[in-house]
Amino acid sequence: MLLIKSWETILSFLDAASLAALVDAFPNLECLIFHEYAVRKLRFAHDADERTIEVFHEANVFSHVKKLDFSNCIGLSSTALLGCLSTCNQLQELYCVNCVIRPSELFALLDVKLTKVRKLEWSLHDSCYYDPWPVPYIRSPNGQLQLESMYMELVATRENIFTLEHFLLQCGLLQNLHIHSVQKEGSSSELAELCTSFSRHLPFLKTFKFTCERTWASQDLQWSCRRSPSHIHAEDVMIGNMSYQLKPARSRNLVNFEDGPQNEQLKGVEQAVLVMQGNEHIEHRQLPEAVSKPGRWSQVSSLCLVLTAPRDEQPCVSNIIELNMVSFHFDCNTNGSEIVASALPHLRALALAPCGVNQDDSLTLLARGCRHLEEIDVRAECDSNRGSKCVACRVPLRFSEADFKELHGTTKLRRLSLDDTAKMSSLAFLNQCRVTELRFSLHSLEQEVTDAAGFPFSLSRLLRSNPRLRQLSIEARDTPLRQNEFAEGLATVSTLRHLCVLTESITTEHHVTSFFT
Incomplete structure (x- = not known):
């Protein structure tokens, strides 16, 4: 029995194509290779095809899968992915980043069949990748999805922003949200406006992170830099590609260094973003003084220091890699x-x-x-x-x-x-x-x-x-x-x-x- 468990653990590290190849080579071991323990976590490599999926369909494997990873399977059709997901009754985590999957049908599955899914990572591409488009209005007949954590990678077009907004309106239980944007149409202002409203639509949201692949327009950066460190808001976090902790309200994690350790604003904060004005005063007096009082940092397990450049100096770029x-x-x-x-x-x-x-x-x-x-x-x-x-x-x-x-x-x-x-x-x-x-x-x-x-x-x-x-x-x-x-x-x-x-x-x-x- 111990030997079987050991083999099942080893098999759980193989991707789907490797498991299918093993079954093809050793058909008498199919029961072991496709045992429900071995396939609880199933990962498809980027070059996976529909024939590999069919092997698992025929063996009725998907009904045992709890964690399914299709990330970077750009060659698989939306129909194949959705057909696979429709049989995953025990699924708890779904990863389909850089896959083309129709959002309205994914939403319908999450709402009706995949009700145990708590974590979702997916992509929303340009409208030309979907047929038909636009996406129908998204609304859950059951009230809301059960998602608690979501990573979403999207091409920031007006259509996708509209879809994102209506998708999130049905995700009232979300606690952690990360949006990664690929800017295309200069729509950063619309996305910024949408993101700053999340706290109203998502009452349980604890952490929000926004990252992007496009250099933000100079006017956006100037608008952000005009603020002093003590007046930084969520929009600045978006521009800086930083994580923003929203809950609990008493533990706002974005604080000015000069106020934080001294006024005990870090009490109860686990992930802190500390904004520091780079100058000699900070380096030689305030920083050593703050570090010398470990009691004020005792609950901080993750720390991000944002060092703003001194007004009279240019930042050094020679270490850029x-x-x-x-x-x-x-x-x-x-x-x-x-x-x-x-x-x-x-x-x-x-x-x-x-x-x-x-x-x-x-x-x-x-x-x-x-x-x-x-x-x-x-x-x-x-x-x-x-x-x-x-x-x-x-x-x-x-x-x-x-x-x-x-x-x-x-x-x-x-x-x-x-x-x-x-x-x-x-x-x-x-x-x-x-x-x-x-x-x-x-x-x-x-x-x-x-x-x-x-x-x-x-x-x-x-x-x-x-x-x-x-x-x-x-x-x-x-x-x-x-x-x-x-x-x-x-x-x-x-x-x-x-x-x-x-x-x-x-x-x-x-x-x-x-x-x-």
Whole structure:
């Protein structure tokens, strides 16, 4: 019996595809592999398909699952996901972040069948991913959902904000809420207004966290910074990507350092956000004094210090390790890489618009100035009006073999991503490119390059020259692929472990199967 329990514990750490493969290899052990204890927590990997789901359906496994994770299964249809969920009668936790699942039908399941679910993590994508759209008005016939904790990742369009608002109106028992926003339409003000009303609609809400992937507009930042630390509100927490504790009211967790420890405002607070005005007075007198009184900090188990820059000094940026400047553009006479390399010696990940890296010596400067560099991402912000008109971004990248030879000689570069907004006249630089993860777009190449008779084989030859290449993503979009030649060429790249080809020219399941086999 102890041996069986040990095996069930081991099996609980495997993903769904691995469990299905074990059943296929050892059918006589199906009862053990699919035992209700082993499948209480079930996780599907990002490459899961509907055939894997069907294996578990046939074995009636989903009725025992209490924690189900579909995160990043972007290839699974909403119908497949909803069909799976409809049989999960014991489900308590559901994770479907970065999945396309119709919100109205998910809501209906949570309201009627999945009444034991207390924790939900999910995504709300652009309306083009759903059919039909708009989402019908969401209302629970049972009064409210039983959710206590929710993480929601959404593209902040007006339609999604409307859906979010009506969804949350039916979640009156929520205690913890985290919203992660991908800004698209300049709708930050609407989202801010909605978020500040949560305390009225969610009476049991204890903690609220808001994070976003878009740099907030300068006027929003200026509006926030005009306030003194003692007048910071929920909107400032949103802009600062911090957690905001709402309950209990006597334990408001966002306090000014000068008032907190001295006036015992931290009593009863477990997660504290302390705002400090950076100056010599704080560093040499008030901070040591506050630390010397541990009794006032006794209940704090999590502490976030927000240090505002002194009014008469500029903050130091030399220790930045990640930088995203895809929405910032340079003219043809300005070398953006020189600015970055001269100021950020510890940089590890860099994302720049094409105009920031298309000078003759751009990569050379990065190689000499950013010796810890691991990742380069070249792309322009599509939603930026200035980006669409940037003349310098239309100039083809001047990457050369010598550039990458120097990069690999001095830095730790292992990931390279070239978006379709980065124009290229040649891929010859791949001869000396030794990254382990590579992503580029055929759409960004000049047409005469992709139309050349031997292009698929010349591309595969370039890729074979990199003995470290493990992961490759090629975005072809509407660029015609000569399927047989292209597939044969990629098949010769023996080091590859993961391959992703995004194309609109292969339209049938037969062609897809033929391409990958």
